[in-house]
Amino acid sequence: MKQVQFTMSRWMQDSGPDSEIAISTRVRAARNIRGFTFPCLAADHETEAVISTVSSVAAGIEEFAQFNYWPIDTLTEMEKNALVEKHLISPLLAAESKHGALLLRNDEAISIMINEEDHLRIQAILPGLQLEEAWCEASRYDDLLENELDFAFDVHYGYLTACPTNIGTGLRASVMLHLPALIITRQISRLLGALSQVGLAVRGLYGEGTEIIGNLVQVSNQVTLGQSEEEIISNLFSIIRQVIEQEQSARQMLLDKQRASLADKAWRAMGLLKMPS
Amino acid sequence: MLCEECRQKEATIHIVKQMDGNQTEINLCEQCARKKKELEVSFEPQFSLHKLFASMLNQSLRDSRRAQQAVDTQCPSCGLTFSQFSQIGRLGCSDCFKAFEEQLKPLLRRIHAGCAHTGKVPLKILGRVQAVREIDQLKEELQAKIINEEFEEAAVLRDRIRALEEDILQKEANGGEKN
Numbered sequence: 001m002k003q004v005q006f007t008m009s010r011w012m013q014d015s016g017p018d019s020e021i022a023i024s025t026r027v028r029a030a031r032n033i034r035g036f037t038f039p040c041l042a043a044d045h046e047t048e049a050v051i052s053t054v055s056s057v058a059a060g061i062e063e064f065a066q067f068n069y070w071p072i073d074t075l076t077e078m079e080k081n082a083l084v085e086k087h088l089i090s091p092l093l094a095a096e097s098k099h100g101a102l103l104l105r106n107d108e109a110i111s112i113m114i115n116e117e118d119h120l121r122i123q124a125i126l127p128g129l130q131l132e133e134a135w136c137e138a139s140r141y142d143d144l145l146e147n148e149l150d151f152a153f154d155v156h157y158g159y160l161t162a163c164p165t166n167i168g169t170g171l172r173a174s175v176m177l178h179l180p181a182l183i184i185t186r187q188i189s190r191l192l193g194a195l196s197q198v199g200l201a202v203r204g205l206y207g208e209g210t211e212i213i214g215n216l217v218q219v220s221n222q223v224t225l226g227q228s229e230e231e232i233i234s235n236l237f238s239i240i241r242q243v244i245e246q247e248q249s250a251r252q253m254l255l256d257k258q259r260a261s262l263a264d265k266a267w268r269a270m271g272l273l274k275m276p277s
Numbered sequence: 278m279l280c281e282e283c284r285q286k287e288a289t290i291h292i293v294k295q296m297d298g299n300q301t302e303i304n305l306c307e308q309c310a311r312k313k314k315e316l317e318v319s320f321e322p323q324f325s326l327h328k329l330f331a332s333m334l335n336q337s338l339r340d341s342r343r344a345q346q347a348v349d350t351q352c353p354s355c356g357l358t359f360s361q362f363s364q365i366g367r368l369g370c371s372d373c374f375k376a377f378e379e380q381l382k383p384l385l386r387r388i389h390a391g392c393a394h395t396g397k398v399p400l401k402i403l404g405r406v407q408a409v410r411e412i413d414q415l416k417e418e419l420q421a422k423i424i425n426e427e428f429e430e431a432a433v434l435r436d437r438i439r440a441l442e443e444d445i446l447q448k449e450a451n452g453g454e455k456n
Contacts, residue, residue, distance in 0.1 A: 034371060037355050041369035117367070139397070146399050152371035152401065155409045157385075158394025160371045164381060165388060167374075169396040199390070226391030 002068045004079040009086045009125070016128020021244045023216070026087065027134040027233075028123040029142050030161045030170035034150040038162040039098065039115045047099035054114050057148040058103055063141075067110075072100040079154050087125060088140040089113055110141055117162050118170075120145065129240060131173055131233045135199040139229070158225065168225030171232055174203075175240050180215040181250035183241075191243065192217075197241060199223050219243070282309035352376040405445060412441050 011024045016269060032038060033053065037046050051071070058064040072080065072093060080094040081168040083102065088111045093100045103112040113121040122145070124137040150158040166172070182188045192202050203218045221232050254262050280288045286306035293299045305313065348357040351352045355369035359377055362368060374381065385392050415438050422431035 032371060032377060037370045038368060040365070041355055041357060041366050143400065146401070150401075151399055153399055154371075154374060154394075155406050157374055158396060158398075159455045160368075160374055162367045162369075164368065164385060167385065168389065168394045171396070182336055222388070225389035225394060228396035230396075232396075246415075 004070065004075060004082055005108070006078075006082050007166050008158065009088070010108065011127045012086070012126045014127040016126060016130050018244055019128035020127035021178055021247050022240065023061045023128055023178055024087075024125060025130045025173070025175050026123060026125045027131065027138045027171065027173045028121050029138050029205075030118040030159065030166045030172075031120040031142065031145070032120065032152040032160060032162070033119045034152045036119060037180075039059060039117065039119065039160060042098070043138055044098060050115055050119050051099050052188060053149070054103075054120065054145075057145065061144050061148070063144055064103070066106045067103045068106070072102065088123075090116060090121075092116055110137060112141065115130075118166070129175060129237075129244070130173070131237050131240075135171075135173065135229060135233050136211070140228070165222070166224050169227070169229050171224055171229050172220055173233055173236050174218045174220030175236070176216060176218050177240070177243060177247070178214075178216055179243070179247050181254050182247050183215050185250050187246070187250060191246065195219060195239065198235075200236065200239060278304055280304065280306035280309050282306070282313070350377060350380070405448065408441050408445055412438055415441075 016022075016025075033050060036042065036050050037048055039050075042050075055069060058067065058069070064171040072089075075083075080089070084091055084094050086108065088104060088108060089102055090113065093113050093116045094103070097115050099115050101114040101116070105111070109125060110122050111125070113123070122138050122141050124141075124245040126134045152267045154160055161167050161170050181190060182191060195202055198221050201220050201222050203220070204212045204216070219236070221236050223232070229233070237241070278288045280286050281304050283306060286308065288304035288306055290305050290307060290310040292303045292305070292310075294303070351357070352369060352373045353376065354372035357369035357373055359380060362373070362377065368374065368377075382392060415434050419431055419434040419438065422428075422434060
């Protein structure tokens with residue numbers, strides 16, 4: 001079995017569209033397999049059956065030859081932490097899943113969590129602002145698995161998920177934004193209020209319940225039912241574009257009007273980095 | 278200030294108790310505060326969406342006149358009861374939606390943009406889903422025709438709905454497409 005890589009993922013190193021502000025784009029689809037109890041209520045033999053079903057299906061699909069497979073309980077704490085920090089698995093899967101497992105593509109752009117809150121969480125993560133591209137990638141692997149598996153789907157409610165907040169498309173699309181100028185100019189709180197009014201959630205770096213550190217925020221859709229994937233993606237895209245434009249103009253404004261204090265901040269930061277005490 | 282319990286870590290949690298006119302103050306670090314269960318205060322650092330959702334559910338249960346009946350509803354497949362669901366905020370299996378549909382619908386309306394999925398459909402059952410969506414639309418048209426007393430056109434719609442429904446049943450019988 002291959003080792004978990006501790007080096008940076010491609011989404012961290014490569015640049016993408018608008019990547020001076022939009023660090024990365026993440027899209028995930030929640031899927032469950034018909035006939036199996038959802039992981040939070042499932043007995044051990046059922047979570048085991050999900051694992052063996054998914055891994056044997058994946059083994060039979062050509063595209064999955066580029067994937068590594070790890071049961072979570074075979075990983076060291078350090079490996080789990082590395083995967084969480086690279087956003088390839090969730091803290092939940094690392095900490096408390098029964099028979100949790102991970103399928104990870106070699107380039108670390110696609111990760112599929114097994115037995116997290118839902119049986120499957122298919123995730124695509126790309127550098128910069130690439131919502132459509134990320135959804136296409138995730139959807140492609142969704143299609144491949146769906147060919148072989150019967151997903152829990154209701155004609156009216158769409159994909160059925162353990163938490164009713166994910167029902168319908170099962171889609172959560174999020175963009176990680178670096179917004180120092182909006183934070184320095186104190187425009188951020190107004191912006192966050194406006195985002196929540198249009199049905200978007202704003203979170204800190206590591207998702208639900210984490211604080212804003214390093215001027216990084218994650219903006220994601222809340223609604224998963226009643227809008228198609230394309231609508232969700234294009235709504236989010238157009239709002240993120242506006243946030244990016246606001247950050248750009250705030251950056252320009254700071255450069256024009258507060259160049260000295262901005263330079264002071266930058267030199268102080270440089271000083272700290274160069275002279276560790 | 279150091280934690281009064283372990284006297285090693287910085288006290289970050291300060292609790293002031295007012296009881297019978299006496300005020301007592303306790304200063305603890307997070308670990309010790311967590312151990313002291315008698316304080317009955319939650320120190321969970323993470324704000325959880327599930328808990329918020331669960332509390333919304335509890336609220337709507339309290340509002341409901343048929344609250345007791347709702348609490349007793351049980352999913353026939355996994356055995357989860359509605360009161361259990363409203364505590365953990367997560368469903369047990371794919372049949373729970375049918376079992377709790379009546380209680381879930383108003384909530385779905387509150388947190389989502391409606392109650393009907395309009396997005397992606399598994400390719401395997403696309404034909405069936407399209408037929409069901411068409412039937413739903415025809416039924417709405419049928420209602421409108423009946424209200425307007427356009428009975429001849431209503432009869433045409435009724436026959437189309439029947440034909441579509443039979444078509445679905447036949448496909449299911451052949452085992453070609455399952456839901």
